[in-house]
Amino acid sequence: MPRNGDEVRLRLQEAALELYLERGYDKTTTGDIAARAGVTERTFFRHFADKREVFFDGEAQLRDLLTGAVAAVPAGTKPLPTLRAAFHQTVPLIERNLPITQRRAPVIAATPALKERALAKSAALVAALTDALRARGVAEPIAALCAQVGMDTYSIAVRRWGADRTDDLHTHLDRAFTDLRLAANALK
Amino acid sequence: MPRNGDEVRLRLQEAALELYLERGYDKTTTGDIAARAGVTERTFFRHFADKREVFFDGEAQLRDLLTGAVAAVPAGTKPLPTLRAAFHQTVPLIERNLPITQRRAPVIAATPALKERALAKSAALVAALTDALRARGVAEPIAALCAQVGMDTYSIAVRRWGADRTDDLHTHLDRAFTDLRLAANALK
DNA sequence: GAAAGTGCGTCAGCTACTGACATGAAGTAG
DNA sequence: CTACTTCATGTCAGTAGCTGACGCACTTTC
Structure with missing residues (x-):
């Protein structure tokens, strides 16, 4: 060996x-x-x-890609549009990883212990995004809220894309963020 | 004994x-x-x-309270306003649990294994809220997105309230949901 | 070619967690 | 009052995740 x-x-x-x-x-x-x-x-x-x-390797790669993409967004862009733009930058990586992601999916779904770890990995990404937003001058409580909400929207877009690949990931991303805007607009 | x-x-x-x-x-x-x-x-x-x-008992109680509160919101209310109203219903319970919650907080913060479990508990609440929204006729993808985003907003409100108790939890809740609306409005 | 570093094997041990069976208290039926 | 059932607990043996300590072999470096 x-x-x-x-x-x-x-x-x-x-x-x-x-x-x-x-x-x-x-x-x-x-x-x-x-x-x-x-x-x-x-x-x-x-x-x-x-x-x-x-089971969870390469999350650090996604984190570095994301935080770099956030930093590269033009100054003055609002938090959620910033995140949306950053998520679009990750599309090639996500597409490249699709085969292995799909092999892992059923195992994670069937194993509570792995679900927990997946949640922890996602939380680590949210923490990194929060820092990246704060580095852009976003106030603390807004940064945390946007990072979390943005990650949720991203996750749902990726999930929908995995389940129904007639549209590409970019389309699903924009659709999910539109859903978010419409849902939040109903708040008064 | x-x-x-x-x-x-x-x-x-x-x-x-x-x-x-x-x-x-x-x-x-x-x-x-x-x-x-x-x-x-x-x-x-x-x-x-x-x-x-x-370390995590009584989450089932919160889940039952929340799903019941969602079901009790007048029909026709949009998803996020529905959730906001349900979260307001939980304020007495959260206030009652504050002493024990504050004793637990430092332990959870210092222990990755407990952080993971806390995330899993939160995810279980999101799943329950998603079901509760679907039961009200909200379409699947929107229900999941709103449940997740609503829970984030709720968590952040509770966290802010715990850190700064000059305003009450109701105020923090409304403030967090307003932050969400404003942030999402920046999406084009 | 000696010295330092590194990746691995071996072994001993702790602790989280489980299955099987025994025990003894409490309630219930007759 | 006795017998039967039920149920929470104790006891014991065992599996598996995970760690520290030590030694060996291969590689790198000067």
């Missing part, structure tokens, strides 16, 4: 995904994953903090 | 809170909690599914 650390990491991720799909998360032990990847259990935990984390 | 099941449950919750405050979540074992409550570790797991769950 190759000793290259990065390759081991990839093999562990692939092995975990396969096993979770074959027998489910609960009936897969970390030892099983390590064995299929050709390493020991101890090595599994050198690459991933826990049994869930092996 | 009394054998009444409910009382054991309360003692376990109180013991867990005390110990988490004294030495932190990670340095507290389920055996410690059980011992302080005067029972065995096995009994702990008969009352709570896991070490985190002992």
Whole structure:
């Protein structure tokens, strides 16, 4: 077996995904994953903090892309339009990741422990977006509200796109943000 | 020690809170909690599914209150105004729970595992609100979006209220929903 | 070519969590 | 009053997630 650390990491991720799909998360032990990847259990935990984390890699990449995109939006743009523009920048990455995302989806849906971790990852993105908005001069409470609401809208757009791919992700994004504007306009 | 099941449950919750405050979540074992409550570790797991769950009780109560309040809003009210009205109905409960909520807050803030569980509880509330909106005839994608966004706004109002209690929770609620409307109006 | 760094194996151990069975208190039927 | 049932708990044995310590082999660097 190759000793290259990065390759081991990839093999562990692939092995975990396969096993979770074959027998489910609960009936897969970390030892099983390590064995299929050709390493020991101890090595599994050198690459991933826990049994869930092996499933969620590349979230840091999305975070960096998003915060960079927020910073690149012309000054003076309001918070939610800023976020919408940033989300549009992520479309190629999301499209590229679709195959692996779709393989993971059923496992996450069937596993509460993985749902929890997915929520935590999303919350980390919201925190990063909040910081990015504050760096643009958005006041604290508004920044947190917009980051959270923007992320929800983004998530729903991606979800709808995954379920119905007749329209592209850009279209779904604009549609979701329009839905948000219309819904919020009904508030008095 | 009394054998009444409910009382054991309360003692376990109180013991867990005390110990988490004294030495932190990670340095507290389920055996410690059980011992302080005067029972065995096995009994702990008969009352709570896991070490985190002992910290989050009464979320079901809030869920029932919220879904009932949504159902009670006059027909024809738009989704977000419906939710805002329902959230106002929960103010007495939130105020009553403030003392215990404030004791828990620092522990949750310091413990990633508890943050994750808190997010999961919030997500469960969003799911319940989505169902409640759909029961009122709101279309699926709009219901999910509004439930999620409404919950965010609610959470932020409660958070602001906890940090600055010069205004009451009703005021913070209206303020947060106004912020939402204004932010969303900037979307073209 | 020696020294330092690194990725991995091995082993020992802790703790969260579960299943199976026993016990003993409390209520209920006869 | 006794017998039967029910139910919360105790006891015990076991699995699995996760960690620290140590040693080894391979790679890098000077």
